[in-house]
Amino acid sequence: MTDHLAQFIVAGLTTGSIYALIALGFCVIHNTTGIVNFTQGDFVSLGGLVIYSLLMSLKTPLIFAFPLSVFAVTVVGAMVERVAIRPARSRSVVILVFITIGVSVFMRGVFKILWGKNQMGLPSFSGETPISFVGATLIPQNLWIFGITFMSVMSLHFFFNRTRMGKAMRAAACNPKAASLMGINVNLMVLLSFALSGALGAIAGIIIAPITTLSYDIGVMLGLKGFAAAVLGGYGNSFGAVVGGLLLGVLESVGAGVVSSTYKDVIAFGILLLVLFVRPGGILGHSETERL
Amino acid sequence: MRKIPFLAGLLICILYLGNVYAAEPIKIGAVYSLSGPAAAIGTPTKLVTQMVVEKINKEGGINGRPIELVVGDTESDPTKAIMVVKKFINVDKVSAIIGPDRTDLGMAVKKQVEDAGVPTFMTVGGDPVIMSGGPLGTCKWVFKSPQRSSVAVEKLYDYLKKENLKKVALITAADGFGKDGKGWLEKLAPKYGLTIVANESFNPKDTDMTAQLSKFSSANPDAIVCWTIGPAAAIVAKNVKQLNLKEPLFQCHGIPDPKYVELAGTAAEGSIMPSTKLMAWEQLPDSDPQKKVIKDFVHLYNDVYKINNEFPINTHSGYAWDAIYIVANAMKKAGVEPAKLRDAIEQTRGYVGISGIYNLTPEDHNGLGTDSMIMVRVKDGKWELLK
Numbered sequence: 259m260t261d262h263l264a265q266f267i268v269a270g271l272t273t274g275s276i277y278a279l280i281a282l283g284f285c286v287i288h289n290t291t292g293i294v295n296f297t298q299g300d301f302v303s304l305g306g307l308v309i310y311s312l313l314m315s316l317k318t319p320l321i322f323a324f325p326l327s328v329f330a331v332t333v334v335g336a337m338v339e340r341v342a343i344r345p346a347r348s349r350s351v352v353i354l355v356f357i358t359i360g361v362s363v364f365m366r367g368v369f370k371i372l373w374g375k376n377q378m379g380l381p382s383f384s385g386e387t388p389i390s391f392v393g394a395t396l397i398p399q400n401l402w403i404f405g406i407t408f409m410s411v412m413s414l415h416f417f418f419n420r421t422r423m424g425k426a427m428r429a430a431a432c433n434p435k436a437a438s439l440m441g442i443n444v445n446l447m448v449l450l451s452f453a454l455s456g457a458l459g460a461i462a463g464i465i466i467a468p469i470t471t472l473s474y475d476i477g478v479m480l481g482l483k484g485f486a487a488a489v490l491g492g493y494g495n496s497f498g499a500v501v502g503g504l505l506l507g508v509l510e511s512v513g514a515g516v517v518s519s520t521y522k523d524v525i526a527f528g529i530l531l532l533v534l535f536v537r538p539g540g541i542l543g544h545s546e547t548e549r550l
Numbered sequence: 551m552r553k554i555p556f557l558a559g560l561l562i563c564i565l566y567l568g569n570v571y572a573a574e575p576i577k578i579g580a581v582y583s584l585s586g587p588a589a590a591i592g593t594p595t596k597l598v599t600q601m602v603v604e605k606i607n608k609e610g611g612i613n614g615r616p617i618e619l620v621v622g623d624t625e626s627d628p629t630k631a632i633m634v635v636k637k638f639i640n641v642d643k644v645s646a647i648i649g650p651d652r653t654d655l656g657m658a659v660k661k662q663v664e665d666a667g668v669p670t671f672m673t674v675g676g677d678p679v680i681m682s683g684g685p686l687g688t689c690k691w692v693f694k695s696p697q698r699s700s701v702a703v704e705k706l707y708d709y710l711k712k713e714n715l716k717k718v719a720l721i722t723a724a725d726g727f728g729k730d731g732k733g734w735l736e737k738l739a740p741k742y743g744l745t746i747v748a749n750e751s752f753n754p755k756d757t758d759m760t761a762q763l764s765k766f767s768s769a770n771p772d773a774i775v776c777w778t779i780g781p782a783a784a785i786v787a788k789n790v791k792q793l794n795l796k797e798p799l800f801q802c803h804g805i806p807d808p809k810y811v812e813l814a815g816t817a818a819e820g821s822i823m824p825s826t827k828l829m830a831w832e833q834l835p836d837s838d839p840q841k842k843v844i845k846d847f848v849h850l851y852n853d854v855y856k857i858n859n860e861f862p863i864n865t866h867s868g869y870a871w872d873a874i875y876i877v878a879n880a881m882k883k884a885g886v887e888p889a890k891l892r893d894a895i896e897q898t899r900g901y902v903g904i905s906g907i908y909n910l911t912p913e914d915h916n917g918l919g920t921d922s923m924i925m926v927r928v929k930d931g932k933w934e935l936l937k
Contacts, residue, residue: 265764265793273758374860375589377781379813386817388792397792469788470757471781471813475587479755515761519750520724522761 264393266515274507275407279462280484281499283455289431290451299481301459306467335456369474378472492540575618579638581649586626594861628658645886653726671873676730680915695873702803705824707742719748719771723778731777779804784813791817807864830935868904
């Protein structure tokens with residue numbers, strides 16, 4: 259069974275990249291607010307749905323449709339913060355988490371009205387001719403997913419470490435009071451974090467949609483797996499989110515291929531539990547300040 | 551004073567109308583998944599149900615009594631399905647129930663309707679709803695209109711045998727429908743002289759099945775058989791093309807649906823599957839007694855009610871039509887007293903429906919055999935009837 263290992267790893271890295279992007283979205287918001295944002299999965303759905311409408315109904319070329327969709331979901335992400343989170347004027351994690359659950363249900367309802375209940379299919383970015391690569395066959399979309407995920411993670415890294423804004427966000431995450439005393443607008447940073455995780459979710463939704471299919475609730479299951487990936491890597495640690503995402507994807511696919519496809523989720527989540535028993539903070543989750 | 555004749559006339563009209571509608575309506579409960587993941591199946595089923603009930607009422611109802619439809623939503627959730635059915639039985643006091651539309655929902659409400667003794671015609675794919683014994687309970691009141699999974703498997707295996715494809719690789723969903731199909735695929739293979747050389751499964755929500763499918767190349771099968779409903783089938787088709795597997799891909803009888811072609815794109819080309827005659831009715835010989843019935847149905851569906859705008863016709867579209875017609879025909883003969891109605895449904899012989907010619911018996915609560923199905927292949931995005 260090991261002769262297909264390359265194939266399993268390619269499949270695992272593909273879904274793992276998506277998990278990683280979603281996990282990153284979870285962790286950006288966690289770091290500024292301390293909450294788990296349950297609308298993350300819906301950002302994924304929305305990204306796919308918006309690009310579907312742009313490509314299929316409005317016939318926008320992909321090169322414009324991609325950034326437009328990401329931008330649209332970014333705005334929605336910011337709106338979620340502005341309309342639902344900020345007016346609550348609460349720092350209580352439980353209250354804010356429940357608000358995000360409510361917003362998530364609301365968003366799914368709106369998607370269902372706007373896009374209907376049917377499944378939708380999206381064409382691949384650049385054809386579906388299989389490519390052979392060291393014992394595995396992949397389609398161009400796999401490469402797009404690897405490339406775009408890599409670029410996203412790199413630009414996020416650059417943003418947080420090299421730009422003023424990114425550093426300000428890190429400061430606000432580390433100690434909101436001290437940050438606001440230093441003249442950083444913490445509210446703005448929270449708003450930005452929602453916008454940013456909206457963008458990350460949208461990217462994940464857009465690049466995975468051609469491989470899977472699309473429906474108004476496609477992000478629910480992916481969101482859950484992304485959350486698991488974030489926990490696996492160490493919740494709130496962005497490097498951990500990427501490692502956790504890729505690891506969960508590979509575990510699932512190798513589990514399905516080598517052991518048993520019926521129990522692949524059991525295997526993946528069993529290992530997640532084991533990791534948490536040994537390292538309750540996740541693989542890379544320990545220090546408070548180095549989270550971003 | 552000149553108003554008196556007018557008022558008298560009006561009064562007569564009202565009395566007359568009152569007389570026509572004095573016939574008490576017969577209540578039929580329709581329970582479908584109108585929201586949640588199965589909504590894309592449940593919503594068109596509801597529309598067809600309303601269409602056929604209007605048709606029956608226009609044609610004089612059940613011996614003069616109109617059918618009154620009570621609709622309930624399962625929200626694709628077994629618990630909600632049970633609540634709807636309990637309401638039908640205890641509050642609405644319906645004479646019969648149509649639906650639900652998914653195997654797991656059907657199994658959830660089976661006990662309720664069996665205990666209460668309400669004739670129930672389901673539109674579910676899986677067989678356990680009309681099987682009895684052990685954990686399956688009794689089956690005195692439950693019927694289903696779609697072909698049994700076992701019938702679809704036999705139709706498919708019959709084709710494989712004819713084409714001399716002997717080694718089969720299975721990939722099935724790990725849900726109620728997929729497991730039901732897997733059981734029959736394993737059980738019936740020896741009867742048709744087939745060997746199962748690989749046996750994989752997946753979660754219907756999975757986004758990638760290449761890990762399972764790549765194991766098939768070393769098993770060296772003659773044919774790949776996938777058993778699932780919904781978008782997962784399209785993903786399997788795409789993955790088969792991606793891995794460059796040359797074996798023909800067979801899908802189950804739940805897949806003949808324009809959606810499959812839309813979702814899988816060019817990867818759907820060449821997929822072969824058992825289907826109801828609805829998918830390729832224009833290619834049927836004129837001698838086929840179902841052709842005219844299907845033609846009428848398609849006309850109503852597409853041109854009159856225009857359900858195809860949102861839900862193009864698929865292999866499932868006729869199930870509710872057949873379920874209601876069989877129940878209504880039995881009501882015409884035996885009335886609405888539950889046990890008599892049940893017996894009359896069991897005595898349905900030679901009803902020419904959309905999904906086949908039904909011959910029910912007390913033992914066979916479906917009444918369709920392999921002759922009710924055809925094999926179709928996707929060709930240029932259309933459904934080609936295979937001989």
